[in-house]
Amino acid sequence: MCNFLRSCFLQVLSRNCLGQLSFICIISNNLFSIMILKCLSITNYRNLPLSVLDFSPNVNCFVGANGMGKSNVLDAIYYLSFCRGFATAQDALNINHQSDFFILEADYETESNSQHHVCCALKRGARKRLKIDGKDVKRISEHVGKIPLVMIAPADSALITGGSEERRHFMDMVIMQYNAVYLDSLIRYERALKQRNTLLKQEAEPDEAVMDVIEAMMSETGEVIYNERKRFVEEFQPIFLDLYRRLSGNVTEEVAMSYVSHGERGDLQSQLRDWRQRERIVGYSLHGVHKDELDLTLNGFAVKREASQGQQKTYFIAMKLAQYVFLKNKGEKMVPLLLLDDIFDKLDSNRVEQIINYVSGNEFGQIFITDTRREHLDQVLAATQRDYKLFVVENGEVK
DSSP, X not given: OOHHHHHHHHHHHHHTSOOOOEEOOEEOTTSSXXXXXXEEEEEEETTEEEEEEEOOXXXXXXXXXXXXXXXXHHHHHHHHHHSSOSSOSOGGGGBOTTOSEEEEEEEEEXXXXXXXXXXXXXXXXXXXXXXXXXXXXXXXXXXXXXXXXXXXOGGGGXXXXXXXXXXXXXXXXXXXXXXXXXXXXXXXXXXXXXXXXXXXXXXXXXXXHHHHHHHHHHHHHHHHHHHHHHHHHHHHHHHHHHHHHHHHOOTTOOEEEXXXXXXXXXXXXXXXXXXXXXXXXXXXXXXXXGXXXXXXXXXXXXXXXXXXXXXXXXXXXXXXXXXXXXXXXXXXXXXXXXXXXXOOTTOOHHXXXXXXXXXXXXXXXOEEEEESOHHXXXXXXXXXXXXXXXXXXXTTEEO
């Protein structure tokens, strides 16, 4: 247990406020920034009442039966990067049922040994608080991208089986980690969209001048979103195609993705104005980048209908690992943390072997893996030949 987290945890409890967490990022000799999560303190987060963990800088494995809390450890790590959980965006659901608050702290470091401090806490019925270097962060969006992270979990199957909002969310979660302008545009677009939908639903005729202002905002921010998503798909697709071939081990499986957007139709403001009366009937906006789609295909057909369970899982795992490679080479070229939550289920032995061989390579930074089967983790550890730690999770206790 790191001394910093011991003292920080006690201070948080005594003064009922956020403590401090250190994270460091440097430029290493290979031109990538290396970030390591060294220590993590979890208090009342989901079914984890209290855990203080020291991690390996390379591979960390968590084994235990379903429902014991393995995924919640990874969710806590995810929360510190995005100030929201992976399993749910409703913060109140992340508070332990026997408590009225949670606190997450961690100590990140890299080879440079320079440090910063971050911590996040939430009390039921209050706003979450985030501090960096002891100072409150007023806008959570300013923190997104500071600790890049990619998490792969069974819930990612929604990328294949879910609606278009799942694939838009995938694009957004990648781009916002390296493009602050995009995140700001997305926030402003969604705010304007919500305001427009409220006006469309009201019985009285909306004020035309107000609608013009809102639609101008949607058009301006929508153009930024469209251009960045289009650029992202163009750069991302070759990485994904290569990874899918490597993980599937099947050269006859042809995969592809294409971005379909209302932005291709030209000026959004004129479209919104033309459709205003018809959208008054349904009560919401039918046009805009909030309707964008990322079409995913296998052998020329929609992967949702064409692929087996194993192919679908290989597909979304390849997408998420491609996200890792993509982020690693964008912006400040910072190596993301990689979280793999129970990803080997429903995969044949060949695909499991291909994934294990790939993630065991030296191009990856720190990895966190959960599984119910110890033999899968033993395979990973045997293949990686890197320093590791193994944790057993049982009834919310991590040992």
